[in-house]
Amino acid sequence: MKILHTSDWHIGRTFHAHSTLAHFERVAEAMADIVREQRVDVVVVAGDVFDSAVPSAESYEVLTRALRGLRATGAKVVVTSGNHDSATRLGFQSEWAAVAGVHVITRHQALHEPVTLGDVFGPVHFYGIPYLEPSLIRHHYPDHLLRTHEQALGFAMGRIRADQEARGGRSVVLAHCFAVGVQASTVERDITSGGLDLVPLGVFDGPDYVALGHIHSRSTLSERVRYSGAPLHYSFSEGSSVRGGWLVELDAAGLTDTTWVDFPVPRAARELTGTLDDLLGDASLAPYEGHWIKAVLTDEVRPLDGMRRLQQRFVHCVALEHRPAVTHDAGAETYAERVTQKSDQQIVSGFVEFVRNGSGPSDFERQLVSETLVALDT
Known part of the structure; x- marks a missing residue:
């Protein structure tokens, strides 16, 4: 039998x-x-x-x-x-x-x-x-x-x-x-x-x-x-x-x-890891364009509209995780300790650095923050 x-x-x-x-x-x-x-x-x-x-x-x-x-x-x-x-x-x-x-x-x-x-x-x-x-x-x-x-x-x-x-x-x-x-x-x-x-x-x-x-x-x-x-x-x-x-x-x-x-696999499941630009531009990933995709993005800053952009190439991308390649150790200080005796500009810059895992504001962003703070004081 x-x-x-x-x-x-x-x-x-x-x-x-x-x-x-x-x-x-x-x-x-x-x-x-x-x-x-x-x-x-x-x-x-x-x-x-x-x-x-x-x-x-x-x-x-x-x-x-x-x-x-x-x-x-x-x-x-x-x-x-x-x-x-x-x-x-x-x-x-x-x-x-x-x-x-x-x-x-x-x-x-x-x-x-x-x-x-x-x-x-x-x-x-x-x-x-x-x-x-x-x-x-x-x-x-x-x-x-x-x-x-x-x-x-x-x-x-x-x-x-x-x-x-x-x-x-x-x-x-x-x-x-x-x-x-x-x-x-x-x-x-x-x-x-x-x-x-x-x-x-x-x-x-x-x-x-x-x-x-x-x-x-x-x-x-x-x-x-x-x-x-x-x-x-x-x-x-x-x-x-x-x-x-x-x-x-x-x-x-x-x-x-x-x-x-x-048994046949109608649609395989695959996890892809890299920066958004890497995943969108890497020609070697072409065989996976019809798969179920979970994208693990390693960009330092979470990309805006990442899922929509990924789905333009990987139509069946159904999951996205942001896992920066570099992480920032914020230490054991409390928020109050981190902002004591610091200027408003330093507090804003520190906050941006914290949420971006160690990557502070760009020159343009610093200038924008400075102008905004001045406008608030006037």
Whole structure:
């Protein structure tokens, strides 16, 4: 059996207020081409199908087209919910979706009830663990201590292992969590109220393969436990990360091979650093003119109208930061100490030097200040 492991589609997410729906559709089409070319049997999505618990109508339409494209290849689809999803909304009418070959697992009460699909070697049981927030599920299981994600996932895996032992055959688990040994980017939403709640790798002992979601970059925790990452770049901190999924192969004995397959990047994200004039005039930056751009300007003085001028060359420049190459140490003096026994001209010059990180007023500005002060005295 061939399985394509994906996660964190985040349909409906914006990139600095710009829609990414069209970009996701391009990736979804490429995903279907890969599934067809590689003769994939099952596509799994390990949580965060949507970016919001209340997706827009257009987001639902995009998901429908993506699933239709995957099913047109003949592959089945197994989906579970993440912390961004509303389990209720995502799982609505999942019974009828399963008839069409799209299996949506969102109910914690049924996490030990697998979707069983077969190949020439027999059954493969797909267990989906929807995102389990301990504070929201612990009252359903009063006999179990469920205060952390480790405890919640340990409880879920215990039920899955017991069911798997009774059924026999091979198994794949989908889960959405922070697992030990991975590093988050700037966009994964914290899944606890007081900091990261990590799940040890040993919690996932047992299945032939564990398809994890929540981290937006690919990561291999062991040969059989992996993150696929998100299909798009959702922040500049992710700009250097490849995008794609894991092609997982099972034979009669279980996991036999995992291969990375790349997805296209409709618009790459890149951070450019330099003075405004450098960024506007450097011919070597031409390949990035169609990228999402974050500009870090190193000019001593923040340029006026910098974003508009940058967008004349980099149409998709969406973020600007002023980070002067030279910074001024103002010392520990208070404002009162800095202005004591100083003339008005010196006070104004000192203020300009302070706000410009050490660069004082020009001769023209000094003359203008002098004339203004004289006019105020008359």
